[in-house]
């Protein structure tokens with residue numbers, strides 16, 4: 001079973017994402033900000049990360065840059081999932097090493113399609 | 122809706138477009154035709170149908186038929202067929218058409234354009250191999266409304282997220298407010314034309330590859346056979362046909378056979 005780290009400061013979004021990902025047969029772990037997520041990655045790299053942008057303490061983009069610099073940090077497939085939907089943000093995310101990008105609102109179908117595209121399903 | 126009214130409309134739609142409406146779809150007919158009636162200032166379906174029985178109104182018939190089509194489409198729908206096109210079909214075309222350096226692709230039920238634009242994206246991604254080539258993508262559909270959407274090339278955030286990888290979205294679309302607009306790189310590669318698959322297909326000319334996906338599924342056996350035979354006459358011996366995931370030629374036409382290992386792809390039987 002693959003593990004997906006869900007990083008979002010909204011408990012509700014984490015719950016919705018968890019349900020969708022569990023249906024796609026992922027084991028899920030959750031983090032409410034980038035710093036907690038980074039700590040999770042330091043103890044064990046997940047196969048996938050579903051990542052919000054705006055969060056307190058450490059944002060998604062900061063987390064992504066730091067995670068990619070960790071040993072083994074190039075391995076996880078990172079899918080942004082954020083309300084930021086302008087070209088500049090998308091470009092910045094890709095440059096920082098994101099593999100895919102979901103613009104909220106999302107549903108299970110979009111998650112499924114995007115995860116399939118990056119070879120997670 | 123009265124059963125005889127339902128039969129009248131479903132027969133008309135079937136004759137005009139090939140679409141089959143079974144009685145269990147009466148609710149669908151009602152919900153989709155109410156807006157058509159309202160638009161014409163009519164009280165309800167009874168008036169609409171009475172009017173249609175009374176005289177032939179081409180415009181109204183077209184509207185009714187358009188209301189009953191299913192237009193759903195996604196970019197790179199089902200992924201696999203597009204991979205097969207890129208990895209198997211395109212290399213074959215490049216090799217076999219090297220002398221005349223041209224080929225034509227037809228999307229026979231183009232709907233809102235996702236399928237032809239997906240193919241245009243693939244050709245663009247392979248542009249280095251296509252330098253000096255003349256490639257044509259023709260997208261046709263029976264619905265004028267949906268073709269206008271295809272021509273506009275304007276998609277909602279929801280639509281572009283169903284199937285379009287983010288890198289390709291950035292490369293081939295620009296953002297217009299909340300919508301995403303296909304840029305000229307791909308828009309200029311596709312021509313759209315209103316065309317009914319039940320009409321003679323010969324005026325469309327010859328094609329090397331035909332995408333006829335997720336439309337015959339709504340037709341009855343007789344019309345499926347008719348369209349497939351028609352398509353077979355437009356293809357050269359090594360031409361290929363792509364059909365939808367839930368569609369097949371088996372038991373419908375012996376002009377085509379499935380290509381083994383390439384799901385949804387069919388070749389001509391006359392090619393041995």
Ligand SMILES: C[S@@+](CC[C@H](N)C(=O)[O-])C[C@H]1O[C@@H](n2cnc3c(N)ncnc32)[C@H](O)[C@@H]1O
Nearest residue numbers: 138190194230232262263264317318334335336
């Ligand atoms: C579900 S869409 C398929 C779109 C695309 N090929 C795909 O697979 O995503 C079906 C389309 O077939 C069109 N259609 C239905 N009857 C037709 C006919 N007789 N001739 C041409 N197009 C037709 C409808 O207008 C609709 O846009």
